[in-house]
Amino acid sequence: MTVEYKTRTQVVVEEIRKRILSGSIKAGEPLRQAALAEELNVSRIPVREALLQLEAEGLVEFEAHKGATATRLSAEQVTELFELRALLECDLLRRAIPLMTDEVFKAADRVRLKMTAAFEKSDEIISWSELNTEFHLTLYRPAGRHKTVELVHNLMINSDRYIRFHLLLAGGVTKADPEHHALLQLCQSKDIEGACQLLQQHILEAANEINTILVRSESR
Numbered sequence: 001m002t003v004e005y006k007t008r009t010q011v012v013v014e015e016i017r018k019r020i021l022s023g024s025i026k027a028g029e030p031l032r033q034a035a036l037a038e039e040l041n042v043s044r045i046p047v048r049e050a051l052l053q054l055e056a057e058g059l060v061e062f063e064a065h066k067g068a069t070a071t072r073l074s075a076e077q078v079t080e081l082f083e084l085r086a087l088l089e090c091d092l093l094r095r096a097i098p099l100m101t102d103e104v105f106k107a108a109d110r111v112r113l114k115m116t117a118a119f120e121k122s123d124e125i126i127s128w129s130e131l132n133t134e135f136h137l138t139l140y141r142p143a144g145r146h147k148t149v150e151l152v153h154n155l156m157i158n159s160d161r162y163i164r165f166h167l168l169l170a171g172g173v174t175k176a177d178p179e180h181h182a183l184l185q186l187c188q189s190k191d192i193e194g195a196c197q198l199l200q201q202h203i204l205e206a207a208n209e210i211n212t213i214l215v216r217s218e219s220r
Contacts, residue, residue, distance in 0.1 A: 012040055012050040020059050020070045027072040058161035075211045081159040082207035088152050090196045095143035097192050105188055108138040112180050129163040135180055166206045
């Protein structure tokens with residue numbers, strides 16, 4: 001019974017998530033639990049659980065007197081978050097590369113492979129951005145700049161919904177593994193300039209691709 005309940009909830013999560021990220025459910029649109037339950041042929045309990053999970057992902061907001069609504073995705077916020085990430089992460093990587101060991105490279109590659117495996121399973125979407133974050137932080141930690149790593153981690157949490165958006169809809173899945181693999185190789189060869197250039201491109205191109213889709217969806 002528990003397995004069936006979790007499966008039903010996850011199906012509802014995936015369907016509502018897809019609709020929000022694709023623009024089928026517009027930003028700010030109310031998410032009526034009764035209507036969704038009827039439409040998806042489930043009770044209101046898995047819908048409620050799904051909306052709470054999507055709130056944790058940053059895709060749904062609960063407002064007083066309004067209930068659940070689809071979160072507004074902001075192109076302006078994307079630009080600010082990702083530009084800040086590029087500045088701080090490139091600085092961390094520059095400091096970290098000379099201090100990286102074989103253990104760091106092995107740990108980063110293990111996370112990369114987990115992420116690649118997760119891409120092949122649609123029910124592991126939630127883990128994509130978590131593994132992406134862990135891959136990057138594994139490369140930055142050798143810098144020994146604990147406060148900066150903490151700031152970067154917070155920025156990644158704040159941009160989590162946009163990272164998921166990129167991976168799901170903006171071609172991020174096809175680019176992520178080749179770029180992560182290339183970044184890891186540059187770090188191993190101690191090519192600081194090449195690694196930082198690729199990292200900056202990796203972050204800012206993601207922002208540009210997200211913004212393109214957001215602007216397109218807003219103009220519909």
